[in-house]
Amino acid sequence: MAHEISARSRLRLSLLALAVLLACVILASFLIGRYPVPPHVALAVMASKLVHIDPFWRPELEAVILKIRLPRIVAAAGIGAALSVSGAAYQGMFRNPLVSPDILGVSAGAGFGAALGILLGWPAASIQTAAFGFGLLAVAAAYLIASWGGEGEDSTLAIVLAGVVTGSVFTSLISLLKFAADPTNVLPAITFWLMGSLASVSARDLYFAAWPICVGMATLFLFRWKLNVLSFGGEEARALGVNVQQTRLTIIASATLITAAGVAIAGIIGLIGLVVPYLARLLVGPNHAFVLPASMLLGAAYLLAADDLARSLLAAEIPLGILTSLTGAPFFLYLLLNTRKAWR
């Protein structure tokens, strides 16, 4: 019993360490940027929102901290946490460490929605809504195709196959839109959008994405124990008393809400949902009760750090999707080479 308790408290300690790491990254992110802000001013500006401090700083410093950096930090941490936790949930549900949150075509669908909006010259808010809507539509289509195709004993395979198909259909539709687009303006706009960026995230974007992301994350978090059971496969989970269909649908819906909202405001940010859960598992073991919170904390810190690089490395903003994929790719390779060792 004593040993058992110490194992659990060690895991709780790991989570605490990750939380401290995230707090440090958040603090550092307020200090990083192309506009020089002295650390004490940054801290004072933040503190002044909680307690009264007579401003001794120039107003544009406050604007930099609160209007430029704060929304980006919130967006990067939130989207990083959300994509990672959906990745972890999907990997558990599909019983495969190489699954990422867009396996069912949500990113392709959202990309298509955005490309369509850009092509038709819609305003930014409508482009976001289109991206979000088509992301949901793509996954709904995959799910319906899979359940219409018959109730197999293990329907995850059918869902994944249907997801791959709808995903590739939407990818081709994106190409079709790109092909039809005006090459000087619309085409690069679509391309840049798909690369992903938090450069122009504003408070309005946060309001847009906060609800689906929070609802999705909270739901996945509540289902962390059931994910353990689901990872033994549909039949066993059912025999253990889980309503498999309903649970799967809930997890898919939550992960889809999250990913579609994330893509809608930040474009397609790759690999994070694949790599972070893997790292989390290395740190806290396989139990989803710990993998999920660890993925949230680690994912938030990871995307925040990547975005700090994106906005401070060069004068021009580097698309975030490029950075996460570039830094994530070596991990992914490691993952491929070591999958058997880590999983079996």
Place this chain on the structure above:
Amino acid sequence: MAELTLENLSCGYGARTVLKGLTFTVGSGDFFFLLGPNGAGKTTLLKTLLRFLKPKAGRILLDGQDVSRYSARQFASRIAYVPQAHTPPFPYSVLDMVAMGRTSRQGFLGAPFRRDIAVAEEALATLSIAHLKNAACTEISGGERQLALIARALAQQPDFLIMDEPTSNLDFGNQIAVLGHAARLAKEGRIGIVMTTHDPNHALFHASAVLAIGPEGRVSLGAPEQVVTEDYLRDTYGINPHPVQTGLEDGRKVQVFLPIHKGGECPGIRRTLARCAAVVLSCLAIASGGIMGDARASGAPAQRTITDMTGRSVELPAKVERVACLEVLCYQKLFMLGAAARAVVMTKTSAPWMLLTNPGVRAIEMIPPEPDFEDLLLKHVDVAFFAYNADRTLKKLESLGIAGLVSQPVGRTPKTAEEFLDDAKRSVRLFGEALGGEAEQRSEDWRRDLDRRVAFVSERLAGLPAERRLKVYYVRGPSALNTQGTGSNTFWYSRLGGANMVIENQPLAGRGSVSMEDLVRWNPDVVLVGRQYPLDLVLKDERWAGIAAVKNGRVHPTPEGVFYWDGGPEGVLLMEFVAKLLYPDRFAGLDLTAEVQDYYARFYSYRLSGEQAALLLQGRSPDGSRFNPMNN
């Protein structure tokens, strides 16, 4: 005392019914065996019992109630499933895995509490594997894993265990251990066990009752020694069973069988029809050499040589009548040089004033960025103007014998205004030379006009010190952070117009991006919004609120013409526009409306009315709108 009853049950997959009319009851304390060869339907029956498959007919009753009416949780708290030992996908600890057996007895979320952990530990102890609780369930032996799965089922505290061939894949010793534990559990009387097996001797040792499935789905039900007979084994497995009497520890005597091979064919082969289809794929290699031939032979003989923007020497026909515009800045130059009608195809562009000034443009076929080269051949194109793309367009045009001229600057980004103006002139001259005749004359006119305008503006700005030049930022769109640097018209013409471009010397071309923090740092005095994007990109974004240009109401739209002023020759007008906008005192005498009208009359032979010129200068389209769907 719980009872699991099958009533006239038929089961099967899809359209196929495997077993028919089964009726029997299993009670607490029973150890019921399902025996039969591979493919006989044992697993089908098991899955039907577990509700993974729907019965084809009949029903299954648990304490008199149809099991289909139980919820997943209710069912799992009565009937537990022990799958064949498998490697779980994640290396959960044995205790974590066994604790998952508590799912059906926990709240909605399934979080295990102290009591659940205690039940799980007790289950481990029952099976004598308590020492494994912290081991990863992926790293223990197959026999231990099977016991752990039984422990998980026990943690469900069910009335029945349904076990799927728990002894297959186990070594001799582990088979006996697992069976022994199962037999003991049944004997204790609290639970009943239904188990499938391949091994008739297991049934003979332990079963309280056996359902034996024989050839063609015939079933016999009864006590093990009545059902598992020599005849059954011979008929079912195609072996010569050799009976052996043996005593058990509890004093019972049983007859078991040693399997002896009958000789001849292997029984499995009889049922299995192996169908091998050999698929032969033949690939046809199509040699395509020699089809192309020499396209040049069909055109006019080459008579002159011209140097394009890359410095390549290209042979051109004497007369260029049919032109392909494969880059966006081409059409405007053709139009300006009086040769718009010679364009047979053009890359799609849709700047606001193009259709008004030259309705004939509608007759020109608009093509996607990647041209259809066969179509170019079909249209007998004399020359194609394209942006540098060595690997694709250049090679392809060369291989087809179509003269191709790179008509946008290549390689370097201008470092000085002189270099920039030189590039602008060279590209116009290239068109003049290629088109020949009057066009060449017109290109000279344009060069002189450019020099005159530059000289005029420079003269007026002379003596304006660097620190008094206003800081300007250009919004290229679609985002306010997209801008252009030293690779663009906007940078150089605005600088020639006296602006201090905050983008400094960043070599951004058509569409780069900068960070919001840089903008706060630069704090531009004036923001220009190009390409007919809405000023709200800047005005409605709270992050811009503190920037001087926004505070002082100096966010202005830039005009766009036959092409956008950030590209192409007409961009020279941007210089005068910016100069007048920033330093109205120094350019009091400069009438922009007249300048635009003059330029349009001279180079496009189009008379803009005063109203139209004013609209253009407000950055609007001929219909008065400032919205271009092709822009975003």
